[in-house]
Each structure stands twice: as C-alpha cells, then as structure tokens.
Amino acid sequence: MKDKTFIRNRWFEDIPIGEFHVFGSHTFSELEIIEFGEKYAPEVYHTDPLKARDTIYKGLIVPGWQITSMWMRMMVKYMERFAEGVQDGRRNGAGLGLQNLIWHKEVYPGHTITFTHEIIKKLDKTIKNKWGIIRSRNEAFNQYNELVMSFTADILAEKDPKN
Amino acid sequence: MTIYWEDLSVGDTFISESNLTINSEDIIEFASKYDPQPYHLDPSAAEASIFGGLCASGWQISALTLRMISDRFRAEEIAMMGLASVEKLRWEKAVFAGDTLSVKVNLIEKISTSRLPKTGIIIAEALVRNHKNESVATLTNSFLISIKSEDHER
Numbered sequence: 001m002k003d004k005t006f007i008r009n010r011w012f013e014d015i016p017i018g019e020f021h022v023f024g025s026h027t028f029s030e031l032e033i034i035e036f037g038e039k040y041a042p043e044v045y046h047t048d049p050l051k052a053r054d055t056i057y058k059g060l061i062v063p064g065w066q067i068t069s070m071w072m073r074m075m076v077k078y079m080e081r082f083a084e085g086v087q088d089g090r091r092n093g094a095g096l097g098l099q100n101l102i103w104h105k106e107v108y109p110g111h112t113i114t115f116t117h118e119i120i121k122k123l124d125k126t127i128k129n130k131w132g133i134i135r136s137r138n139e140a141f142n143q144y145n146e147l148v149m150s151f152t153a154d155i156l157a158e159k160d161p162k163n
Numbered sequence: 164m165t166i167y168w169e170d171l172s173v174g175d176t177f178i179s180e181s182n183l184t185i186n187s188e189d190i191i192e193f194a195s196k197y198d199p200q201p202y203h204l205d206p207s208a209a210e211a212s213i214f215g216g217l218c219a220s221g222w223q224i225s226a227l228t229l230r231m232i233s234d235r236f237r238a239e240e241i242a243m244m245g246l247a248s249v250e251k252l253r254w255e256k257a258v259f260a261g262d263t264l265s266v267k268v269n270l271i272e273k274i275s276t277s278r279l280p281k282t283g284i285i286i287a288e289a290l291v292r293n294h295k296n297e298s299v300a301t302l303t304n305s306f307l308i309s310i311k312s313e314d315h316e317r
Binding site: 036039040041042043045055056063064065066068069070072073076077094095096097098099100101102103104151 | 193196197198199200213214220221222223225226227229230233243244245246247248249250251252253254278279280281282309
C-alpha cells in the first residue's frame, strides 16, 4: 500500500526530473468520435463519416481536444492504480496551463494511441507559499509509432513544509 | 460567401455570438469520461478541494472555447479546417457550474503554409471570460484555414 500511494502522495521535492511513465493505450471508436464531435467540434469531419470523405481528411478524424482529453483520462486512471483510496488527499494540484500543444498527425477511428508523460523541469517558483510547479513533456503515438500529439504542461505540486 | 485564408487580416477580431452556460450535468458528464477527479465529479468532495466547488475540467473549457470559436467562424463562413496547435494556454480561474462563458478572438499572425495542402494558418489569441467579466483562460491558437488562390497550390 505504501508503494501504491507513493506516486500521488509525494512532495514537490521528491519528484525526480527524468521520471517517465507510459499511461497506457486507447483505441478510438467511430461512435465516441461522433459523440464528442457533436458536443464540442461539430465539423463534418468529426460528426459525419460519409461527408467526411469529401473533406481534405478523406474520413472521420478524432478532434484534437478529444485526443488531449483522453491523455488526461489515461493519466488519472494510471495514477489511481498507484493511489487507491488516496482521492483528493494527494499532493499533486491543479494544472496551470500548457505550451506547444501540437497535433502532428490525424487519428482515425480504430487507431490505437499510446500516451506518455515525462517530468522535464521543476520551476523555481513558489505559489501561495505552498505549491511548486512541475513541467512535463507529454506525447501520444499511434500504432505505427508515429507521434500524433505532444505538449508540455505545468502542474502544481505541494512543497514539503519541512523545507 | 466563403471566407478564405487570403480574406483574413492581422487585427481582425471575432466575438462569440451566443454566450455559453455550463451546468453541473455537463461538467460531470465530461469529467466521468475524460477527467475523473473528485472536484469535477462530486459536489461535496469539490467543496473540500482547493477549488471550493464543482468546477469544469480545464480540458472541457479548452474544447468549449474551440466550439464557441468554430460556431462563430461558421457563421462568418470562414473555411476553417481545424486546429493545428495551441502555442500557449493558461487556465486562470476555475469555471463553476452555472458560469456563463464568452470568448474574444484576435488575429495576430498569418502563415501561408501548413502541413496540409492548400491550407494556411492564422494565429489568434482567444480570451475566455466568465459572466463576471473575469478572465478564466487565455489560449494562443493556430487555426488551419483553406487557401483559395491557385498560386498557393502545392
């Protein structure tokens, strides 16, 4: 249990630069693309498989924000495996923002995307006397190992009150 | 009349037509699929969290921002072919159930090529505000826009 809670329950000071995680993979279905598209991205290339064929994309594609949102889901699910029952008691805080989010390649229905996360920097800054900032590089690859999405994100992590 | 990449200019401004109110069902539905954390799923757990109430996933706000912008672009008949990248995004303030959002877009740069044929890029800053006129998010977006003229064909 101690090992399981560790990843989510550690202080800013204990998070090592270079740590790398593979969150897991997800295969996008046509149905979930259309569902997301109708609500958030109602262009025909996200909502209508037939009309999508006549666009530059030649078929239905996953909306960019759905790929990125799926990265988030995979992160939460992955972290939960290491922190059963920890819930909001963890010391990782909210996301502040991101940089250089690029959707490099289209993702089509049936494509299987693998999501990764690497700690690349700890920012020399303290927010509200309590939080440090962890910067990560996050990537998504398709089943041909082609990079389909990448971004860097800044999230809060609680500093050890002992320091 | 369709508006192409050539028809847009740095300095052009667009404001979302209808403001968008986000309710707790929307927040919970999105979060249960894409961001299943207590402060996006459970009102009482959210009250005890650093946010102090049920608030929307930042990813949902990002997706809704694009929805508001693309609705506006569609009304203008701008030939938008999606979002290529987001150079910078800041979530400045939590968005709570019942908040109403609007977005203002400023075109800051034009690039005549992209990774797609006959498609250019416009870089635009999007300022998202709530009904109290507080800034909740700022995004720098690169939109893909169809190019009309033959000489741009690759």
